[in-house]
Structures are given as C-alpha cells and as structure tokens.
Amino acid sequence: MxxxxxxxxxxxxxxxxxxxxxxxxxxxxxxxxxxxxxxxxxxxxxxxxxxxxxxxxxxxxxxxxxxxxxxxxxxxxxxxxxxxxxxxxxxxxxxxxxxxxxxxxxxxxxxxxxxxxLPGEFTRRAFINGKMDLTKAESIHRIITAKSEYELNAVKKIYFGDLYKLINRIRSELILLKAQVEAEVDFSDQDIDYSEKEKLKQKIVQIINMIDDVLKKSKIASHISQGFQIALVGKTNAGKSSLMNKILGWDRSIVSDIEGTTRDYISEEIELAGMLVRIIDTAGLRETKDHIEKEGIRRSKEAMEKSQMILHVIDGSIKEYSFVPELEEYIKNYKDNYKKIIHIINKKDSLHPDSWNEEKLKKYIHDDIVVKYISCKTGEGIEDLKQSIESAIKSQFQVPDPFLLEERHNYHFNKIKESLTKVQSLWDEGAPDEIVAIELQEALNHIAELTGEITTEDILGRIFSMFCIGK
Ligand SMILES: Nc1nc2c(ncn2[C@@H]2O[C@H](COP(=O)(O)OP(=O)(O)OP(=O)(O)O)[C@@H](O)[C@H]2O)c(=O)[nH]1
Ligand SMILES: [Mg+2]
The missing domain is CATH 3.30.1360.120 (Probable tRNA modification gtpase trme; domain 1)
Incomplete structure (x- = not known):
C-alpha cells in the first residue's frame, strides 16, 4: 500500500x-x-x-x-x-x-x-522536502489544538521562527567555540592560553543563560496555557468552602461546622481578570491522633502542584495550632516563582487572642509571605482578597515572550546544557582540548536534533502521529 x-x-x-x-x-x-x-x-x-x-x-x-x-x-x-x-x-x-x-x-x-x-503526512512531507524545519512542522499541530488565546500566541512565535532563530544563534556560537578549540588542537602543541580560555568560558556561560531563559519562559507559559487554577487548602473547618462560595458569589460548596465536610475535590470555573479560572476546594487536612489522613494530603498536594495559585486558609477563631506537616513542608519549601501562595486568616469576626497572626506566620514561614485577614461571615476583606487574586493572575499573564516548548525541545536543551556544564568542568580540570571538542560536538548534535537535521523514523513517527489526518 x-x-x-x-x-x-x-x-x-x-x-x-x-x-x-x-x-x-x-x-x-x-x-x-x-x-x-x-x-x-x-x-x-x-x-x-x-x-x-x-x-x-x-x-x-x-x-x-x-x-x-x-x-x-x-x-x-x-x-x-x-x-x-x-x-x-x-x-x-x-x-x-x-x-x-x-x-x-x-x-x-x-x-x-x-x-x-496517515496522520500528519502532508506536514511530514513538507518537513522531509525541506519546506520547513522540525520546530515549525510540529508547531502546526499546536496551532490547531491550542485552547486559549495565550497558548495560540505562544505557539505562533514558534511557527514564525523565533525558536528556530534562537537555536541557530546557539548553533553559530557553538560552531565558533568548537572551531577555536579545534584550532588549538591542530596547530599548537600547547592548550589554549589563559586569557583566551577565560573568553571561551564566558561564552559558555552566556549560552547556558540563553537556554535557561527559554526553559524558564516555557515553564511559565506551559503552566498558564493549561489554564489558571487556584487551590484552596488548609485544615478542616478553616472556612475553605465558605471562601470558595464567597469568591464564586453563590453557594457551590457545602459549609458546615462538622470537620471534614468536604470529602473530595469540588471544582468550579469562574471568570476573574478576564480569564477563565478554575477554583478547587479541597478536603480539609487533619491529624487524627498522630495518624494523618494520607489520601486527603495526597489530593491536596496534587491540587497544589497543578495550581498556579494556592490560598492557604487558616482558622483565626481558634488557638494557634501546628500545620499538617506535609502541607507545612510544601508551603515552606515553595520556591517556584510562577506560583503564588496567599495565607488567609479567616473568621476575623471572632479572632482568638492566641490564633495565628501575620507576625507569627512570617516568623514561622518567612518574611516575604502574603497574609490577608478575612471574614466569610461578615464579608470583610473578601473584595480586597479578590483584587489581590486578580492582580496576581494579570501579572502572571504578562510574561514577556512566552515560548511553548515541546517535551522534546526541553529534553534537547537540557542535554545541551549538560554538555556545556561538562565543558566548564573539563576546562577547570585542565582536560585536553580534544575531549572538550567532543563534548561541544555532542551539544551540536542535540541542536541538529532540535531542528530535525538529524532525525530518526521513530522520532518523526512520534511527532506526526499526533497530528490529525489531512494536515
Ligand atoms: N465566625 C465565622 N465562622 C465562619 C467563617 N467562615 C466559615 N465559618 C464557619 O466555619 C465552619 C467551617 O466552614 P467550612 O467553609 O465548611 O470549612 P472548610 O474549611 O470547608 O471545612 P472542611 O470542608 O471540613 O475541611 C462553618 O460552620 C462555617 O459557618 C467566618 O468568617 N466567621
Ligand atoms: Mg469544606
């Protein structure tokens, strides 16, 4: 056939x-x-x-x-x-x-x-016949499947060659570096002199920075393109479901004074800051005699991982108590800058004198956390909180130059970084330039795989089988 x-x-x-x-x-x-x-x-x-x-x-x-x-x-x-x-x-x-x-x-x-x-066969032929490089060919699938304006804009940049240009810039730099290293191997009986090597090292640092920059942009863009999600987490009875209802403006979640009212995810979509935002109300975390509800924690963690914003709700009407250790660990170790956590002390209408307050929380977690006081009962602080949420969403969407890399691109960029880091340590160890040149060639091979100059049936099969028939 x-x-x-x-x-x-x-x-x-x-x-x-x-x-x-x-x-x-x-x-x-x-x-x-x-x-x-x-x-x-x-x-x-x-x-x-x-x-x-x-x-x-x-x-x-x-x-x-x-x-x-x-x-x-x-x-x-x-x-x-x-x-x-x-x-x-x-x-x-x-x-x-x-x-x-x-x-x-x-x-x-x-x-x-x-x-x-076969699926994607027209575009595959376009690639094989040199009509487009692989980054452009694979972006066509994303152009068709993009689910938000944001994702579409990020993919369009790849379609119109921004990624290809960046890869070519890195390629030229690497070719130059390799030529310099090889010239030393061929024409001199000693290795590259000190000041020359410092310049080359500087170049390597620049290339690594370029790669880090694009990887970071892609990480942010991919989070956003999957939709903005907010997770409400905290101990039982803190008022997570009450807050969810306040944000939504209607009673979606069941509220009661019985601990453990919310047993599973409740998720609802709402428009905030002109964006479709999904809010997830999770089951409250609690410790039952030393024994912690493992499943609840697992789900809360999962929701936190998949969300771009975490609203950590604390019951201000009771005496300060410890956080659930896993939740505390997650919140304390939180370093990813594309996520935001807001610590919310709820029940401001009936604060306990020994409850958590902003000062204690800052001392306990760290100084630059955001703490808000609200009352779901009286509505105090809710508007202010909503505004903070909206501006956080807006600021996340103002990522300059979003790039949406495929898994494949991430893989090769990381491999190039690995080789360049190796080059740095080889130089530090005083290794011979022949070996450095091999490592630079390795990085160049990954560049060629990115653009599709080097490719295999297997890789093409994987890329184009995702396409629809007729594209
Ligand atoms: N006084 C006061 N009570 C509140 C406030 N917000 C919530 N409550 C009460 O606190 C109790 C628990 O509220 P929920 O919203 O169900 O708490 P939750 O965090 O969803 O609890 P679980 O689903 O069990 O984890 C209910 O009786 C609410 O009426 C508030 O601002 N002030
Ligand atoms: Mg609840």
Missing part, C-alpha cells in the same frame, strides 16, 4: 458543514484530477495543459466518475515545487457532507492512484 506515493485525505473535520476540502499530494495529482474533474461549461474532462495554465487559481469543477456526477465544487491545483509539501498538490472543495468526501476518496483509492494519508 505504501508504495503509492500520492496521498489523499479529507482535511476539514468529519461532519456536516457548508463546505469540505479534500487534499491530494504527490506525483499522481494531475492524473487524478484528469480522471474525476469535468469543466462545468462543456462537461469535458480537464487536461494537464489546463491545470498548469490555471495553477493556484480557483476553478469551478464538476466532480464525476464513470458518468456519475458526484458533486459540484471547486478545485485548486498547486504545481511543485512551490507547494506546502513540495509536491504537486490539489484541493477539492465540495459540499460538506461526509458521504461525498468518502465517495471521492474511495473512487481515487480504487483507481490505484492515491492512498488515504
């Missing part, structure tokens, strides 16, 4: 619509059109001369086979090599009924002139 090199697929979604588009790519494209397309005026079959003369023009067309008219539509013929895939291509625009598309694809397949395409 795969020895037929021409492929055909419905490129618009399966289902009914105003129009549908079938795409064909490969050397049999003109053959196929000659067999199934009639000129509407004369009902004559079209010929190659007509196609070449009208390449890239929309042509009215009757799609017909064996005297049966299949549909009335349009075609566009694209002559290689200046096409999406680099091959001869055609688009057949038909009425958007899947039965019509199926019929045309069957007719063409039965003629033995084309086979149904």
């Amino acid at each position: 795969h020895n037929i090199d021409t492929i055909i697929a419905l490129s618009t979604p399966v289902g009914r619509g105003a129009i549908a588009v079938i795409r064909i790519s490969g050397s049999n494209t003109t053959q196929i059109l000659k067999q199934i397309i009639l000129k509407p005026s004369s009902k004559e079959k079209i010929d190659e001369e007509y196609l070449f003369k009208n390449a890239r023009k929309f042509l009215r067309a009757i799609i017909s086979f064996n005297d049966e008219i299949i549909d009335d539509g349009m075609i566009v013929f694209f002559q290689s090599p200046n096409t999406y895939t680099g091959e001869d291509m055609a688009e057949i625009h038909i009425h958007g009924n899947p039965l019509i598309a199926k019929k045309i694809i069957n007719v063409v397949s039965n003629l033995g002139l084309a086979r149904p395409s």
Whole structure:
C-alpha cells in the first residue's frame, strides 16, 4: 500500500458543514484530477495543459466518475515545487457532507492512484522536502489544538521562527567555540592560553543563560496555557468552602461546622481578570491522633502542584495550632516563582487572642509571605482578597515572550546544557582540548536534533502521529 506515493485525505473535520476540502499530494495529482474533474461549461474532462495554465487559481469543477456526477465544487491545483509539501498538490472543495468526501476518496483509492494519508503526512512531507524545519512542522499541530488565546500566541512565535532563530544563534556560537578549540588542537602543541580560555568560558556561560531563559519562559507559559487554577487548602473547618462560595458569589460548596465536610475535590470555573479560572476546594487536612489522613494530603498536594495559585486558609477563631506537616513542608519549601501562595486568616469576626497572626506566620514561614485577614461571615476583606487574586493572575499573564516548548525541545536543551556544564568542568580540570571538542560536538548534535537535521523514523513517527489526518 505504501508504495503509492500520492496521498489523499479529507482535511476539514468529519461532519456536516457548508463546505469540505479534500487534499491530494504527490506525483499522481494531475492524473487524478484528469480522471474525476469535468469543466462545468462543456462537461469535458480537464487536461494537464489546463491545470498548469490555471495553477493556484480557483476553478469551478464538476466532480464525476464513470458518468456519475458526484458533486459540484471547486478545485485548486498547486504545481511543485512551490507547494506546502513540495509536491504537486490539489484541493477539492465540495459540499460538506461526509458521504461525498468518502465517495471521492474511495473512487481515487480504487483507481490505484492515491492512498488515504496517515496522520500528519502532508506536514511530514513538507518537513522531509525541506519546506520547513522540525520546530515549525510540529508547531502546526499546536496551532490547531491550542485552547486559549495565550497558548495560540505562544505557539505562533514558534511557527514564525523565533525558536528556530534562537537555536541557530546557539548553533553559530557553538560552531565558533568548537572551531577555536579545534584550532588549538591542530596547530599548537600547547592548550589554549589563559586569557583566551577565560573568553571561551564566558561564552559558555552566556549560552547556558540563553537556554535557561527559554526553559524558564516555557515553564511559565506551559503552566498558564493549561489554564489558571487556584487551590484552596488548609485544615478542616478553616472556612475553605465558605471562601470558595464567597469568591464564586453563590453557594457551590457545602459549609458546615462538622470537620471534614468536604470529602473530595469540588471544582468550579469562574471568570476573574478576564480569564477563565478554575477554583478547587479541597478536603480539609487533619491529624487524627498522630495518624494523618494520607489520601486527603495526597489530593491536596496534587491540587497544589497543578495550581498556579494556592490560598492557604487558616482558622483565626481558634488557638494557634501546628500545620499538617506535609502541607507545612510544601508551603515552606515553595520556591517556584510562577506560583503564588496567599495565607488567609479567616473568621476575623471572632479572632482568638492566641490564633495565628501575620507576625507569627512570617516568623514561622518567612518574611516575604502574603497574609490577608478575612471574614466569610461578615464579608470583610473578601473584595480586597479578590483584587489581590486578580492582580496576581494579570501579572502572571504578562510574561514577556512566552515560548511553548515541546517535551522534546526541553529534553534537547537540557542535554545541551549538560554538555556545556561538562565543558566548564573539563576546562577547570585542565582536560585536553580534544575531549572538550567532543563534548561541544555532542551539544551540536542535540541542536541538529532540535531542528530535525538529524532525525530518526521513530522520532518523526512520534511527532506526526499526533497530528490529525489531512494536515
Ligand atoms: N465566625 C465565622 N465562622 C465562619 C467563617 N467562615 C466559615 N465559618 C464557619 O466555619 C465552619 C467551617 O466552614 P467550612 O467553609 O465548611 O470549612 P472548610 O474549611 O470547608 O471545612 P472542611 O470542608 O471540613 O475541611 C462553618 O460552620 C462555617 O459557618 C467566618 O468568617 N466567621
Ligand atoms: Mg469544606
């Protein structure tokens, strides 16, 4: 089956619509059109001369086979090599009924002139034929599947070559470095002199910084693109569900003075700062005689990990008590700068004189934490808290230059970093330049894998199998 090199697929979604588009790519494209397309005026079959003369023009067309008219539509013929895939291509625009598309694809397949395409096969051909590098090819899938404006903008930058440019900049720097190191190996009987080596070391630091910068941006962007999530955590009875209801403006979560009222996640979406935000009310954490509810903690931790903001609710109406150790550990060790924790002392209407207060919390956790006092009962502090939440969301969305890297990109960038760090330590140890050059080549190989200059069937298979058919 795969020895037929021409492929055909419905490129618009399966289902009914105003129009549908079938795409064909490969050397049999003109053959196929000659067999199934009639000129509407004369009902004559079209010929190659007509196609070449009208390449890239929309042509009215009757799609017909064996005297049966299949549909009335349009075609566009694209002559290689200046096409999406680099091959001869055609688009057949038909009425958007899947039965019509199926019929045309069957007719063409039965003629033995084309086979149904595999997922992403058109774009894969574009990559293979040098129409685009791998970073652009794989971004096309994300362009189609992006779920928010933010994600779309971040992916568009990769599509339009920002990542490719950055990779090329790193590549040029590395090639230069390697050439300098190799020149020393070839032409001198001693290693690079001290001041020269300092300059090279400086260059390595710069490249590592560039990589760190893009990795950081991607980490932030990927968190945001998955949607903004806020987790309400804290001990039982602290008022998490009450606060959830206050933020939502309606009674979503059950509130009661019985500890452990919320047993599982309750999640609700709300628009805050112009963004769709998911709020998760978790089951309260408690210690029952030394025995801590493991499952509750596991779930709270999971919610905290997946959220961009944590609202840690504390009951201010009772005497200061210890936090659940795991929660405390998580909050204290929290260093990721793309997340924000707000510590909320609730029940301001009936504060206990020995409860947690801002001062104690700062002493206990650290000085620069954010502490807010609220009362879900009287509503005091709720507006102020909401504003803090909104501005935190806004500031997270003002990440300059968001990049959305694929897992694959992260992997290779980290590998390049590893090699460069190794180069640094090799120099520090006074290792011979031959070995340093090998490590630089290793980094260059990862660069080539990023852009797809070096690639394997396996990698391409993995990338393009995620695509839809017809793309
Ligand atoms: N006085 C006072 N009581 C409050 C306030 N907020 C909540 N409560 C009460 O505290 C109790 C617990 O509130 P919930 O919102 O159910 O607490 P929770 O943290 O969701 O508790 P669990 O789901 O059991 O973990 C209820 O009786 C609430 O009415 C407040 O600001 N002031
Ligand atoms: Mg609750």
